[in-house]
Amino acid sequence: MRILIVNPPHTAIGSRIPDDHLPPLGLLSIAGPLIDDGHHVELLDAEFGPMSVEETVERIAASGCDLLLLGHSGSTSAHPTVAEIAQLAKLVCPGLKIIYGGVFPTYHWREILAKEPQFDVIVRGEGEETCRQLVTALDEGRALATVNGLAYRHGGKVVSTPPQVMIRDLDHYRIAWELIDFSRYSYWGGKRAVVVQFSRGCPHPCTYCGQRGFWTQWRHRNPEIFAAEIAWLHRAHGVEVFNFADENPTSSKRMWRRFLDALIAEDIDITLVGSTRADDIVRDRDQLHLYKKAGVERFLMGMEHTDQTVLSKIRKGGSTSTDREAIKLMRAHGMLSMATWVVGFEEERDRDYLRVLRLLLAYDPDQIQSLYVTPHRWTPLFADIGHRRVIQLDQRKWDYKHQVLATRHVPPWRVFLWVKAIEFIVQSRPKALLRLLTMRDPKLKHAHRWYYQMGRRVWFHELFGFLFRDRRVRNGPTVTEFWGASRDGEDALARKGAEPLASPGQPSLKAVGLGQITCSTTSSQKTSSLV
The missing domain is CATH 3.80.30.20 (tm_1862 like domain)
Incomplete structure (x- = not known):
């Protein structure tokens, strides 16, 4: 599938004042497993500029993507902008599937899906394995109920699946560093920088x-x-x-x-x-x-x-x-x-x-x-x-x-x-x-x-x-x-369950040597959820 992952422009002071920008680690963490599953994935970082909502939507429409994945590390304060982008994108591309994730939607999925029809699916909790399974289900036409860690609408009602099992082996998935131009990202006064x-x-x-x-x-x-x-x-x-x-x-x-x-x-x-x-x-x-x-x-x-x-x-x-x-x-x-x-x-x-x-x-x-x-x-x-x-x-x-x-x-x-x-x-x-x-x-x-x-x-x-x-x-x-009511105590992830299998065509990182990891792959915010 053709997938576009968008890092929306953010209004927070920390995003607007410095001349430096850092790459969206969470979105790159989602992209790595999807690329390894054989999907065509692109990243649009609308923080540069920053892009206007209209320009962001134009770029989304021009991409010809089947799926649009949205999220931001400052997910609470970024939500109004994310919602506006998704709403306009849905108007321009009515058949586009929009997937949304991050901390804010993880705990506000009920309200978002009830009031904002532009979002089709919300990923709850860390997203590497959930997004892999979700995209595979959409590609094969399988029911979303087979994928844990989701919230969506079914039969006119907002429903959710059980929490996804937390990833115990954080080296299992790689970060899609190939999607960024390193020369554009800096911190600490103009020095080339990334988030790890x-x-x-x-x-x-x-x-x-x-x-x-x-x-x-x-x-x-x-x-x-x-x-x-x-x-x-x-x-x-x-x-x-x-x-x-x-x-x-x-x-x-x-x-x-x-x-x-x-x-x-x-x-x-x-x-x-x-x-x-x-x-x-x-x-x-x-x-x-x-x-x-x-x-x-x-x-x-x-x-x-x-x-x-x-x-x-x-x-x-x-x-x-x-x-x-x-x-x-x-x-x-x-x-x-x-x-x-x-x-x-x-x-x-x-x-x-x-x-x-x-x-x-x-x-x-x-x-x-x-x-x-x-x-x-x-x-x-x-x-x-x-x-x-x-x-x-x-x-x-x-x-x-x-x-x-x-x-x-x-x-x-x-x-x-x-x-x-x-x-x-x-x-x-x-x-x-x-x-x-x-x-x-x-x-x-x-x-x-x-x-x-x-x-x-x-x-x-x-x-x-x-x-x-x-x-x-x-x-x-x-x-x-x-x-609304407190969601304290509502864990986003389950503690127990089977470890995810390695991506097709990609060996588990446990099975390869350190030299292979650093030479043949780019293996792995506030975060690797879809944030």
């Missing part, structure tokens, strides 16, 4: 995160195969920067050590950036020199809040003392630290923001990233704050960088001023600026300067948007009224 994924899921029970439900269980790739793939991407395609899609790639100290050793043995000069937990950094104090030697330049550490009571309430599992120690250890080993700070876990007052400022200054991170609490219905947090009022009705703004919930004591304009002031003060404190000016490591200096440049652009962009572009309501619906 060592693991899926997270073993920690943080209430604001949906990783446990969507991925069901933390799993990882073979460390040596993963390191070999990174080396191949560097040598064959000149990739310099590898951005980890993992929530927590360092969860297993033993597996992460194996990966570091294997990557160091490849003897390549690359940059690794990603996210981890502060307690993993402290745990690995004896091997942080290997992080640096392998190429780690920055880790984002999800500190979420500076108050120990709040950290306990959201089941973060860390501590403020561990956070401070992790930042010091990263700096001592020549790596940058980024501390995330999330606004809105509690009903803050002005004095709370002042206390946060003092504590962030005491943390002394290299970089900070402020986010707003954005409750999604598949997280435990959703049920806890379902009574709170929504002030942002535009779904495209539910991207963690816009206020979406009202706070009881501080109006939105003052919350915004506090956040912008804290960002400015922390990032422009004399100690931080002096550190930037005197930084000796040229790679770190380049990275840090690039971050400051992007930070300034985002800061002013958010200010302009808050004052002139964003629209908020005073007394909106509750979170539950806005999104």
Whole structure:
């Protein structure tokens, strides 16, 4: 079959402000198995430009595809654009089958299929095996009921099949790197870059995160195969920067050590950036020199809040003392630290923001990233704050960088001023600026300067948007009224079942040598679902 996979244009700040673009790992992960099954697959990355909805639909119509696969890594905030593209594409090509996947449709499939007739099938959970089976069923004219992990309409009703079994061998499927022009993708200030994924899921029970439900269980790739793939991407395609899609790639100290050793043995000069937990950094104090030697330049550490009571309430599992120690250890080993700070876990007052400022200054991170609490219905947090009022009705703004919930004591304009002031003060404190000016490591200096440049652009962009572009309501619906009932506890994947068979004409990766993987194939976001 002729299949077109589309990465839609996204309105989120992170997609629009930087001059760099990263390839859609999730969509490439879907494409690899389909290509190996003998289908003709093309990728349209509408993030470049970005393309307008009309131009995207024109390209879809011109492709002559039988199937259109849509998804985006920022699936909640991207959904309105995805829906508009699908609706127009259906009008232009009435016979086109449209398949939609990602985290948002995985948990909103009932509402989407009931209200948006342009979507024919929704893939729930990780999509490599589900999409293979779905496309085969469509090609052979078999009933969709034979494929697990789907939602669709049948007899005028919205129905679903049982969850697909989660993939235990993450090296079983390859990523379709051949679909992209590597020279078009960059990050970290113009360096050729890709997104990679060592693991899926997270073993920690943080209430604001949906990783446990969507991925069901933390799993990882073979460390040596993963390191070999990174080396191949560097040598064959000149990739310099590898951005980890993992929530927590360092969860297993033993597996992460194996990966570091294997990557160091490849003897390549690359940059690794990603996210981890502060307690993993402290745990690995004896091997942080290997992080640096392998190429780690920055880790984002999800500190979420500076108050120990709040950290306990959201089941973060860390501590403020561990956070401070992790930042010091990263700096001592020549790596940058980024501390995330999330606004809105509690009903803050002005004095709370002042206390946060003092504590962030005491943390002394290299970089900070402020986010707003954005409750999604598949997280435990959703049920806890379902009574709170929504002030942002535009779904495209539910991207963690816009206020979406009202706070009881501080109006939105003052919350915004506090956040912008804290960002400015922390990032422009004399100690931080002096550190930037005197930084000796040229790679770190380049990275840090690039971050400051992007930070300034985002800061002013958010200010302009808050004052002139964003629209908020005073007394909106509750979170539950806005999104519907909580889906916490609804796992997207089943834990047990038979392992999928190898693709026709493609041996299982377990059956081939490491040299074959790195030479004869391009074997394997926030993700390999159809996102």
